Amino acid sequence: MDEEPERAKRWEGGYERTWEVLKEDESGSLKATVEEILYQSKRKRVIESHGQVRLGMMRHLFVVIDCSRSMEDQDLKPNRLTSTLKLMEAFIDGYFDQNPISQVGIITTKNKRAEKLTDLAGNPKKHIAMLKKAVDTVCVGEPSLYNSLKLAIQTLKHMPGHTSREILIILSSLTTCDPANIYEMTKTLKSLNVRVSIIGLSAEVRVCTVLTRETGGSYHVILDESHFKELLMLHVKPPPTSSSSECSLIRMGFPQHTIGSLADQDAKPAFSMSHLDSSSGPSLGGYFCPQCHSNYTELPVECKVCGLTLVSAPHLARSFHHLFPLDAFIESPVEEHQRNGFCQACQGELKDKSIFTCPSCRSVFCVECDLFIHDSLHCCPSCIHSQTAS
Amino acid sequence: MASEDEISLLVIVVDVNPIWWGQQAQREQEFTLSKCLDAVMVMGNSHMAMSRTNKLAVIASHCQDSHFLYPSKSWKAGDDGADDASSSGDGKYELLSVANNLIAEEIRNVMSKTEVRGNSTDTLLAGTLAKALCLGQEIKSRILVIKAAEDCALQYMNFMNVIFAAQKQNILIDACVLDSNSGLLQQACDITGGLYLKIPQQVALAQYLLWVFLPDSEQRSQLVLPPPAHVDYRAACFCHRNLIEIGYVCSVCLSIFCNFSPICTTCETAFKIQLPQMVKPKKKKLKQTT
Numbered sequence: 067m068d069e070e071p072e073r074a075k076r077w078e079g080g081y082e083r084t085w086e087v088l089k090e091d092e093s094g095s096l097k098a099t100v101e102e103i104l105y106q107s108k109r110k111r112v113i114e115s116h117g118q119v120r121l122g123m124m125r126h127l128f129v130v131i132d133c134s135r136s137m138e139d140q141d142l143k144p145n146r147l148t149s150t151l152k153l154m155e156a157f158i159d160g161y162f163d164q165n166p167i168s169q170v171g172i173i174t175t176k177n178k179r180a181e182k183l184t185d186l187a188g189n190p191k192k193h194i195a196m197l198k199k200a201v202d203t204v205c206v207g208e209p210s211l212y213n214s215l216k217l218a219i220q221t222l223k224h225m226p227g228h229t230s231r232e233i234l235i236i237l238s239s240l241t242t243c244d245p246a247n248i249y250e251m252t253k254t255l256k257s258l259n260v261r262v263s264i265i266g267l268s269a270e271v272r273v274c275t276v277l278t279r280e281t282g283g284s285y286h287v288i289l290d291e292s293h294f295k296e297l298l299m300l301h302v303k304p305p306p307t308s309s310s311s312e313c314s315l316i317r318m319g320f321p322q323h324t325i326g327s328l329a330d331q332d333a334k335p336a337f338s339m340s341h342l343d344s345s346s347g348p349s350l351g352g353y354f355c356p357q358c359h360s361n362y363t364e365l366p367v368e369c370k371v372c373g374l375t376l377v378s379a380p381h382l383a384r385s386f387h388h389l390f391p392l393d394a395f396i397e398s399p400v401e402e403h404q405r406n407g408f409c410q411a412c413q414g415e416l417k418d419k420s421i422f423t424c425p426s427c428r429s430v431f432c433v434e435c436d437l438f439i440h441d442s443l444h445c446c447p448s449c450i451h452s453q454t455a456s
Numbered sequence: 457m458a459s460e461d462e463i464s465l466l467v468i469v470v471d472v473n474p475i476w477w478g479q480q481a482q483r484e485q486e487f488t489l490s491k492c493l494d495a496v497m498v499m500g501n502s503h504m505a506m507s508r509t510n511k512l513a514v515i516a517s518h519c520q521d522s523h524f525l526y527p528s529k530s531w532k533a534g535d536d537g538a539d540d541a542s543s544s545g546d547g548k549y550e551l552l553s554v555a556n557n558l559i560a561e562e563i564r565n566v567m568s569k570t571e572v573r574g575n576s577t578d579t580l581l582a583g584t585l586a587k588a589l590c591l592g593q594e595i596k597s598r599i600l601v602i603k604a605a606e607d608c609a610l611q612y613m614n615f616m617n618v619i620f621a622a623q624k625q626n627i628l629i630d631a632c633v634l635d636s637n638s639g640l641l642q643q644a645c646d647i648t649g650g651l652y653l654k655i656p657q658q659v660a661l662a663q664y665l666l667w668v669f670l671p672d673s674e675q676r677s678q679l680v681l682p683p684p685a686h687v688d689y690r691a692a693c694f695c696h697r698n699l700i701e702i703g704y705v706c707s708v709c710l711s712i713f714c715n716f717s718p719i720c721t722t723c724e725t726a727f728k729i730q731l732p733q734m735v736k737p738k739k740k741k742l743k744q745t746t
Contacts, residue, residue, distance in 0.1 A: 314728055315706060315707070320701055320702070320703065378691075384620055389709055390613075409590075410587075412590040413527070438590060438593060442621040445614050450580065
């Protein structure tokens with residue numbers, strides 16, 4: 067788990083006395099401590115921003131899910147596989163919410179082989195459907211790290227240089243069965259600029275530590291289900307790009323959405339190019355590629371006919387808040403603030419322990435509004451009033 | 457109908473840009489700001505009358521700031537219902553008459569006390585919408601925007617942030633536009649699933665509000681409502697502000713350009729240009745003929 071091998075392992079340190087966190091007050095109730103713990107957990111969710119670091123917006127991520135025998139273990143309810151697949155659905159939703167122009171693919175590994183569950187695609191529905199079906203897979207055999215990495219690289223190495231190439235492995239077994247030297251594979255990954263991160267479900271494995279350290283990824287082992295969710299969600303945010311990735315101008319198309327109706331003289335029915343194999347018939351409306359006029363039902367998509375990436379302006383706008391992150395607000399105890407006891411955003415009373423002040427406009431917010439502003443809104447409600455130029 | 461104890465909040469955002477309303481008063485005497493607020497009060501009263509658990513909030517969006525007309529801070533602080541003088545003699549439900557009086561009083565305060573800086577006819581809606589979102593966090597809510605003046609083009613990014621936050625919270629944004637079409641509000645309604653309507657006749661504002669915007673999202677599936685407007689999702693290039701269909705996007709800062717240029721003007725990265733590969737001319741070995 068630690069990048070520097072010199073740091074002491076958990077069993078080498080003293081015992082952690084977790085019961086000492088709870089303290090009773092004079093009347094013997096734990097209410098104050100419980101409120102404090104809840105308050106701290108609320109604050110923990112505000113992740114610190116990276117500052118002026120270039121982030122990789124267009125990501126190609128492969129998720130490798132271990133389907134070996136150890137996934138039938140019941141320490142995560144109902145068993146590890148079901149719990150993992152449910153968390154993966156939430157991860158995919160969050161991933162496409164924060165990175166709308168990125169792509170994800172899923173690989174499963176069992177019985178010393180690896181196979182692709184879904185290919186790299188930008189549409190979340192297909193992935194979620196396959197994840198739901200995968201709950202019935204039989205977990206058998208041993209996973210193979212080498213084979214799954216090789217399968218992922220086969221697609222990733224063809225991706226253009228300005229995108230970030232990532233692999234996230236969820237490994238529950240303590241062993242891996244590889245046909246060739248995994249350290250050679252590590253060298254290949256490094257040369258291809260692929261970043262590998264691993265989430266372990268059992269314990270720390272040395273080969274994973276070396277793999278992630280060499281490629282620049284992160285390695286964590288879960289403590290329980292909520293920790294698992296937290297670790298997964300850490301990978302939703304775009305990572306800082308490595309210095310060797312190229313920056314280029316990507317040619318993209320912005321198609322118009324036409325809502326065709328039968329009364330319209332010019333409306334011609336067309337088949338959607340992304341659903342040629344499904345049984346749905348031609349439709350009148352949809353998005354037409356500006357270059358070759360093929361029809362698509364949803365965006366973002368890469369045109370199969372002419373290769374142009376098609377997006378809509380809101381998809382790009384979704385990523386803007388990563389480029390202009392909001393500063394953290396200054397926390398101060400509520401007793402110092404006497405002026406008016408109302409939060410500027412929701413007009414509610416300030417009854418929590420502390421209040422938050424925006425550094426630029428000095429407006430005061432309560433804990434829930436502060437959390438909402440930093441998690442979802444990404445802009446201070448008072449600052450955008452006084453901005454005459456954004 | 458929704459279950460009995462489900463709270464449903466309606467936030468009405470009224471655009472009270474004094475410059476636009478002043479010009480409007482000269483254009484057409486029949487429809488002024490007070491008539492507009494009458495219609496808003498009718499809408500608010502109807503919403504609260506639909507169910508005991510419905511709640512209302514009204515925010516006025518001014519040039520540079522936004523003010524809560526209802527519920528107001530002074531009402532919350534000294535809330536005893538002790539003003540018997542305001543209870544109307546016609547037997548109206550007391551909550552409704554209190555709401556109406558408060559709205560009337562607050563809008564008078566707002567319009568007389570807020571100073572007007574500058575001459576702009578644009579309103580900064582993004583900040584008002586952000587405050588409206590902070591209100592309805594744990595409860596099911598929707599926002600109705602009554603827009604008068606034109607869009608302010610500078611607030612595109614903040615507006616989009618607000619729209620995505622609303623979509624994540626499942627909050628609908630409806631828009632009732634009095635004068636000129638607003639591209640930003642059309643996008644907001646499309647993304648969050650609300651309704652966009654430009655009113656043909658402004659004097660009938662109350663009618664449109666009650667017929668189209670009063671039912672909530674579950675009931676709308678059973679009604680025949682105005683068809684969705686055609687939304688223009690094309691992006692505007694950063695250099696000329698033209699709407700383009702094919703453009704170049706910088707991979708670092710996501711700025712959009714209409715023509716290829718070797719340096720991005722926003723983040724100043726130099727781009728790698730793919731040059732055609734140099735083919736070395738092969739040296740031909742002269743065949744030695746004897």
